Amino acid sequence: MNSELYEMRDPRFARLIHRDAGLRRIATGFEWVEGPVWFPAFRMLLFSDIPSQRMMRWTPDGTCAVFRDPSGYSNGNTRDPQGRLLTCQHGTRSVTRTEADGTVVTLASESGGKRLNSPNDLVVKSDGSIWFTDPTYGIDSDLEGYAARPEQPGSHVYRIPPGGGKAVPVITGFVQPNGLAFSPDESLLYVAESGGSHDSSAPPVIRVFPVVGDSLGPEREFARIEDGRPDGIRCDANGNLWSSARDGVSVFAPDGTLLGKILVPETVSNLCFGGERGIRLFITATTSVYMIAVNARAAGWPAPASNRRGNG
Template sequence: MNVEIRRRRFASVVGADIEFERIGTGYLFTEGPLWHPHERFLLFTDIPGNCINRWSREQGVTTFRRPSQMANGLTYDRRGRLIACEHATSRVTRTEPGGAITVLASHFDRKALNSPNDVVVKRDGAIYFTDPPYGRVEFYGVPRPQELTFQGVYRLEPDGGALTLLVDDFDRPNGLCFSPDERRLFVNDTNRGHIRVFDVGPNGTLTNGRVWAETQGEGKGVPDGMKIDSEGHLYCTGPGGIHVFDPEAACLGVIRVPEDTANFTWGDDDLRSLFIAASTSLYRVRVQVPGRPVF
């Protein structure tokens, strides 16, 4: 079977079984899948391939941007502008409607960021991102010394204002997502194998950090990509594939992906297709509960 069911509710959230459709392959390491809810296409990155790819039903996979500065995580802001985390440059950038690239963040305290990894945008326009050092090693980035002594989680004011360090005690902060009401922010730690949750204050700061869940199981995989569906179920990569948690942190089961999985997103018109970036390939599966549009 392609699923590992730990609680019966898994079947009503994901399905009693699923079929994988491989819609692209031959990449070096796929990441950052992002669905455009209005124009109905998917972007995804190939970090070592230095490329952002575009997929649509009509055209299949085409090149969206090359070079991509070894981009990793992608999202859209509330105006539909592309936000990208760049490994090669240690920047967070925004693509303007005319195609120009605006640098939103590159340094903190006069030192270069490690390598921004994943990014989300709050409804008020503030940008939150994680900053582990993966983009400073061979294959995933450009080898170079790390300037900062910590791995942080940051907040950017809307439209690229002040950069604030929110948390600095992670080993390898990676995937992050807001609860549906945006009162909590979830951030996983790849090396520690767990998901932490923080309360989000009125000014956007994070407090009361605590471990919310761990990704436990058999097979290759670590906490990396992480998102929440329209009913509050949290999906997070981990051993064996994608772990699905209910809002109370109980693991309902695991989508057992054919390849080591880095990230995923929901797409298609009903947001019930789960697009999965898994090592050399891009997969699609159908699930029961839809995701949420990015904007």
């Protein structure tokens, strides 16, 4: 095993990685990259460079080009069940959807008659409901948005019902909620606490909530990040949780055991599974985007077409 790339804590980690796989930097020269999302239909990775107010597009032929400029200080991105792009925008303090014709529609920008802080990351449940976090990073200064005073009483996690409607807070106990992910069967919601950036007493934890209909049950601590704070998180098809950290990507078993780490030379902000067969892990880290082959896929990944070839 490459000791400079992997840190094994549990034998189960060996089944999730390829011992001789290399970490490849596929794009660099950015200010602060975030929000990676893979679009199988277009064989492309989209990601945000927040301070430069651009969204970028990378394809397996090595091309990296501007997808949207200005991007409204976009941060987190994901796909909905129809394959449309959903985005958290700091600049407009909103959650948006990009339609097939390129039209951008605002899905949420306020709650309780007051503007949201700065939506950060989001995930879509199979029923079409959209769950997103709303910390203050985009209004703390002019670097990642526009400096402003919060109108909301706190930084919450919100839910937009299937088909649209008002954004309703479903979690209110975080200092700065950040990344979030559902377990493969959607019975659990994981949420990262990155509040140490604002409150030194806030632990670098990932909390987990049972999903009860349209609401959530009592939380419990799932895991703690050893180096830095958790940011973006993803679940694979077997329920393992992959989390960003200052030293790379930390991988946790469904029982919360730290299985191991993929060490990255820059602070990791977010990650996603993708590639032709879904077995590539794309990692956004400070100024660069990295890719590595793994033995894992995202939950619900489409079956690969036998007559297609690609980057894995």
